[in-house]
Amino acid sequence: MAEAELLKIRLEILRRLSMKERQQKNVKSMLMNYLQLDEQLQQSRRSRSISVNGEASSGSTNDQLAIMKEEMANVYRMKSKNDQDLIDANRKLADSESRFHLVQSQRDKLKKEVGVMTEKMRLLEEEVAELKDTNCAINNERVALVATCSFLTEKKKQLENERFQLMNKIRDLQEKSAELMNAEIVLQEERAQLRIREQIARATADLNLGDEKAVPTCASPDDDEFMMTDVLPSEVKFKMTAHEGEVRDVEWMSDDMFATAGSDAKVRVWRVSQNKIDASKVSTLTGCLGPINRLDYDSQRQVILASSNDKTCRLWNVESQRLLSTFSGHTDKVASARLFQSHNVVSGSADRTIKQWDIGSMRCLRSYLVGSTVFDIVTKCGSSQCSFISSHFDKKVRFWDARTAESMHSVELGQKVSSLDTSLDGLQVLASSQDDTLSLIDVRTYGIIHLYSAEQYKTSCDSTRAIFSSTGEFVLAGSSNSSVYIWNTKTTKLEKVVKTAREDSNQIMSLAWNPSGRGLLACDRQKTCTLWR
Amino acid sequence: MDYEVSRKVWESLVPVQFTLQSGGPLGDPLPYYTMLPRFTYLALALPKALTSFNRREDGVTIHLDKVWLELNGVPAKMYVPIGVIYDQAKIEAESILEISVKTTPPPANFQMVDQETMKAMFMQNIKQADYLKTEAAVTQAMMKDELPQLWRSVVNNNFDEFWAMNRKLMETDKEFKYVPIRVYPGDDKPFKQSQIKTKKPDGSYITVGEAVGELLQPSSYSTPSSSESSTPTSTSECTILKERRLISHGIVIPYHTPLIFAAKNLSYPDNFVHIVIASN
Numbered sequence: 001m002a003e004a005e006l007l008k009i010r011l012e013i014l015r016r017l018s019m020k021e022r023q024q025k026n027v028k029s030m031l032m033n034y035l036q037l038d039e040q041l042q043q044s045r046r047s048r049s050i051s052v053n054g055e056a057s058s059g060s061t062n063d064q065l066a067i068m069k070e071e072m073a074n075v076y077r078m079k080s081k082n083d084q085d086l087i088d089a090n091r092k093l094a095d096s097e098s099r100f101h102l103v104q105s106q107r108d109k110l111k112k113e114v115g116v117m118t119e120k121m122r123l124l125e126e127e128v129a130e131l132k133d134t135n136c137a138i139n140n141e142r143v144a145l146v147a148t149c150s151f152l153t154e155k156k157k158q159l160e161n162e163r164f165q166l167m168n169k170i171r172d173l174q175e176k177s178a179e180l181m182n183a184e185i186v187l188q189e190e191r192a193q194l195r196i197r198e199q200i201a202r203a204t205a206d207l208n209l210g211d212e213k214a215v216p217t218c219a220s221p222d223d224d225e226f227m228m229t230d231v232l233p234s235e236v237k238f239k240m241t242a243h244e245g246e247v248r249d250v251e252w253m254s255d256d257m258f259a260t261a262g263s264d265a266k267v268r269v270w271r272v273s274q275n276k277i278d279a280s281k282v283s284t285l286t287g288c289l290g291p292i293n294r295l296d297y298d299s300q301r302q303v304i305l306a307s308s309n310d311k312t313c314r315l316w317n318v319e320s321q322r323l324l325s326t327f328s329g330h331t332d333k334v335a336s337a338r339l340f341q342s343h344n345v346v347s348g349s350a351d352r353t354i355k356q357w358d359i360g361s362m363r364c365l366r367s368y369l370v371g372s373t374v375f376d377i378v379t380k381c382g383s384s385q386c387s388f389i390s391s392h393f394d395k396k397v398r399f400w401d402a403r404t405a406e407s408m409h410s411v412e413l414g415q416k417v418s419s420l421d422t423s424l425d426g427l428q429v430l431a432s433s434q435d436d437t438l439s440l441i442d443v444r445t446y447g448i449i450h451l452y453s454a455e456q457y458k459t460s461c462d463s464t465r466a467i468f469s470s471t472g473e474f475v476l477a478g479s480s481n482s483s484v485y486i487w488n489t490k491t492t493k494l495e496k497v498v499k500t501a502r503e504d505s506n507q508i509m510s511l512a513w514n515p516s517g518r519g520l521l522a523c524d525r526q527k528t529c530t531l532w533r
Numbered sequence: 534m535d536y537e538v539s540r541k542v543w544e545s546l547v548p549v550q551f552t553l554q555s556g557g558p559l560g561d562p563l564p565y566y567t568m569l570p571r572f573t574y575l576a577l578a579l580p581k582a583l584t585s586f587n588r589r590e591d592g593v594t595i596h597l598d599k600v601w602l603e604l605n606g607v608p609a610k611m612y613v614p615i616g617v618i619y620d621q622a623k624i625e626a627e628s629i630l631e632i633s634v635k636t637t638p639p640p641a642n643f644q645m646v647d648q649e650t651m652k653a654m655f656m657q658n659i660k661q662a663d664y665l666k667t668e669a670a671v672t673q674a675m676m677k678d679e680l681p682q683l684w685r686s687v688v689n690n691n692f693d694e695f696w697a698m699n700r701k702l703m704e705t706d707k708e709f710k711y712v713p714i715r716v717y718p719g720d721d722k723p724f725k726q727s728q729i730k731t732k733k734p735d736g737s738y739i740t741v742g743e744a745v746g747e748l749l750q751p752s753s754y755s756t757p758s759s760s761e762s763s764t765p766t767s768t769s770e771c772t773i774l775k776e777r778r779l780i781s782h783g784i785v786i787p788y789h790t791p792l793i794f795a796a797k798n799l800s801y802p803d804n805f806v807h808i809v810i811a812s813n
Contacts, residue, residue: 002738009790010535013799016784017541027548027629031568038585 040064181360184317192300230469230513232486232496233520233532238278240529242268247523249465250512251295251304253318257282258512258521259304260529263291267306269318272519272531279531285316287323294336294376305345307337313347315359327357329364338379338388340402346388348374354390356402368405370398376420381429381443389429389443391417397431397441409446413439419465423472430475432466434459438477440489452477452487454494469513476520478508484522498522498532538798542782543692545571547619548629551582555595555636562586566629570690571616571782572802575602575609575632576651577688582634597647601639602632608643612654614801620780620809621717655687655803656680659702662713662804665728667705675701687802695802702804703797712796714806716748724807725749731793741795742788745779745808780809 044064243262252258256272258279267285272278290309297304302318313327313334327337332351340346344365345357354368354377373393381387386402393416398407415434422429428449431439436459438452458480466477474495476486484498498520512521520532551565565585569578579602583595602609605622609632619630639645646654659680663672672680679698686695709731715724725748733739779786781799786808800806 005789006791006794009787009794010538012787013538013784013790014541017538017545017782020545020783021541024546024548028546028568031548031566034566 188300188302191302195300230471230473230517232474233498235532237276237531239531240279241527242270242523242529243527245527246291246509247527247529248291248293249295249510250521250523250529251297252512252514252521253297253299253304255514255516259295259297259318260523261292261295261306262527265290265292265308265310267292267295267304267316276519276531279529283318283321285318285321285323287314287316287326288312290333293334296338298339303339305337305339307334307347309333311349313337313345313357315345325359325362327355327362327364329355335374336377338377340379340388341386346377346379346402348377348390350374354400366402366405368400368407370407372396375416375418378420378422378429381422381426387443389420389422391420391431395433397429399443399446411441411446411448413437418459421465421467423468424470425472428472430466430468432459432464432477438466438475438487440475450489450492452492454485454487454497456483456497457485464508465510467511467513470515470517476511476513478511478522478524482508482524484508484511484520535794535798539696540692542799543570543572543695545616545782547571547615547783549578549615550629550631551579551585551634552631553586553595553634553636569615571614571619572687573615573690574613574646574651575611575615575618576646576648578615579611579634580648586634595634595636598645600634600636601643601645603635604630604632608640611644611646612651614803614807616782616801617717617807617809620783620811621719652681652684655684658803658805659683662800663702665711665713666702666709666804668710671702671705683802699802699804703800709793709796712744712792712806713800713804714744714748714792714796714808716745717807717809718749719810729792731796738791738793740788741779741786741790741792741808744792745810749810778811780811781807 040061242260243264243266245263247260247262249261250258251260253269257269258272259267259269261267265286265288267288269282269285270279271282273280285304285306288306288308288310289312292306292308294307295304296306297318303315303324304318305313305315307313311328311330311333314323315325315327316323327345327347330347330349330351330353332349334347334349337345337347340356343359345359346354347357348354350373352370352372352374354370354374355364356366356368357363358365370390370392371394374390375393376391377388379388381389388400388402390398390400392398395414395416396410396412397417397420399409399411400407413431413433413435414437417431417433419432420429422443427443429441429443431441433439436453436457439448440450440452441447442449452475456479457477459477464478466475468475468489473489474486475489476484478484485494486496486498487493488495508522508524510523514520521529522532523529546568549567549569551567553561553564555561562585565582567578567581579600580597583597583600587594602611604618609618615630622630660669660672663669683695683698685691686698711728712731713726714729715726717724727748729739729744729747731739779788781795786795786799795806
């Protein structure tokens with residue numbers, strides 16, 4: 001019963017609620033439409049008005065829709081345009097940003113460069129300041145130098161004046177020197193004439209004495225001082241040390257005086273004692289700068305000529321020990337030099353030339369181009385005073401006339417010819433060659449007259465010497481085993497072999513036979529000079 | 534819950550007109566018309582009306598804290614549901630509720646209520662109702678976010694969301710100890726509320742008429758018609774039935790409707806049954 005009543009009440013309530021809803025339906029729809037119209041008005045932004053006519057509202061809506069569609073089209077167009085503009089703007093922005101970054105980086109680089117340039121400018125300004133200081137200093141120095149220059153110019157003028165005066169003095173002194181030379185020559189000639197007269201007088205006296213004593217001399221062999229023939233040496237009188245090295249040449253100047261030349265660049269003059277047991281040094285002639293190879297002596301003028309490895313020939317006065325002349329012009333060592341004619345010198349050199357010199361002016365008069373090394377030269381040969389003979393490396397002996405540039409004749413031997421010697425009469429020349437033979441050549445016919453050799457005779461150096469005895473009776477040569485071999489000139493028979501006491505192995509480098517006929521000087525490589533009688 | 538009744542009650546609407554009376558130099562804008570749910574409040578409706586008024590570009594901007602509402606010459610109560618205000622207006626059917634929006638200084642008996650204040654008052658009402666029903670057992674057991682959820686569903690007019698949570702408050706394990714009911718007598722007097730049980734001592738359900746009669750008993754004695762009754766109980770009931778109509782949600786509620794049914798299906802979202810007494 002209660003349930004049925006509750007249902008009835010519920011249905012009644014629902015009925016009343018529905019009736020209430022229906023009553024409000026008109027007002028509700030009206031107000032809802034009003035709200036829509038209000039919204040449309042707000043959207044279209046028109047003046048508010050209450051529209052009751054639905055059809056008019058619908059027509060207006062259609063027009064509005066058309067207008068709005070058109071506006072939407074325009075808006076879409078503008079939107080796309082704006083989008084494109086936005087894209088373009090974004091791209092431009094990106095470009096601008098990248099360009100900005102680029103410019104910024106460039107600016108940074110330029111700032112760095114500016115910094116570097118500023119630093120460089122500062123350094124350069126410092127350099128400029130330093131250069132200005134240096135310039136001031138140099139200007140000061142220049143002023144000082146200008147003053148010094150003017151001072152030195154004045155001094156130069158003074159010195160030129162002094163030089164002019166000194167040149168005048170030199171000219172005067174040269175004139176005096178020439179006068180002195182002339183006086184010297186005159187004195188030498190007078191001295192020579194006096195010596196000749198003395199020799200003639202002595203010879204006459206000797207002859208007289210010789211004639212008187214000839215028979216007693218034969219009866220008494222001890223007294224042999226006055227014999228006029230060559231005597232073979234039989235014993236050693238003395239041995240002495242002549243030089244500090246090799247004794248390359250020796251030359252008798254008189255019966256009791258001789259000169260030696262050594263590799264120590266000195267020429268020494270010696271005197272043999274009366275009892276012939278030693279020799280004492282008289283003087284030393286210096287001036288050469290290298291070993292001396294050959295000597296030549298002129299007894300009339302008392303001068304000695306030396307050729308040296310220092311490419312020069314020098315001439316000394318023996319008594320005054322003064323160097324008279326120096327002949328220089330060869331380009332290699334001078335092997336030999338000889339006094340020639342009355343005022344000339346002839347020299348042969350390893351530079352393959354022969355030169356002729358004037359003693360007075362010390363000038364080279366002529367050069368003979370041979371083409372082969374010259375070993376020795378001899379003058380005072382032949383029928384004319386203009387002749388000289390030379391020996392060479394190319395095994396030839398050449399005969400020259402000073403008046404022509406070419407040799408007149410040449411004789412070829414077996415080996416290179418190391419030394420030459422002329423006979424007393426000048427008609428024969430003795431040549432020593434490296435094939436261990438001696439050749440005797442006739443100057444007039446250029447023929448070989450004799451050959452001299454021995455079984456043990458050996459030549460071992462280019463300066464081996466062979467000489468005539470004082471009268472030409474014997475020819476002799478030094479050997480490598482410290483022996484001297486003596487042959488008879490005419491018969492070519494080996495007369496004697498002179499040996500040193502110790503049988504040392506020194507090479508005999510030079511030989512000289514005393515003009516008196518008794519006395520042989522032999523010099524070797526070991527500073528030693530030996531006298532045999 | 535009776536879904537059909539609850540749904541129809543929820544979807545009831547009332548027409549409202551807001552008229553601005555600011556006396557500006559360019560004149561007042563046109564009134565703002567709208568249909569409002571019965572369960573909402575003027576505190577929630579006023580901002581929308583002001584937004585409409587402020588759309589005019591040449592007018593002075595009206596701010597919420599500078600206006601007050603007037604209804605039939607008296608300040609309007611912004612914290613009372615719109616439906617209750619409409620039922621009290623004594624207006625004829627199909628008429629619009631007219632509310633004046635004034636910019637003059639408000640009178641002393643007007644109280645401006647904003648949305649935050651309204652939210653707090655709403656939740657307080659729910660707790661009070663639950664206290665009457667279950668001594669606040671249900672609201673105390675709720676999560677922290679569930680009461681604000683009820684408020685949000687009221688603001689957003691979301692029926693399903695509201696009842697998903699409100700079901701806890703209506704379908705309790707025990708019967709309601711008291712029924713939350715407020716009776717609004719006429720002539721703009723405050724509502725009456727007291728402890729009304731759901732059942733009589735004899736076990737039968739108390740009806741809405743009986744509850745209202747119990748609430749209005751003192752006024753029954755003051756009326757001249759009360760002296761006419763010979764039997765106190767039956768005479769009083771017959772008198773009320775003859776002379777008055779019980780209006781809720783815009784309809785006349787039958788006198789013999791069980792009170793528990795009304796409490797569960799005809800309540801407003803604040804869980805109170807609001808009944809307006811209207812004379813014939």
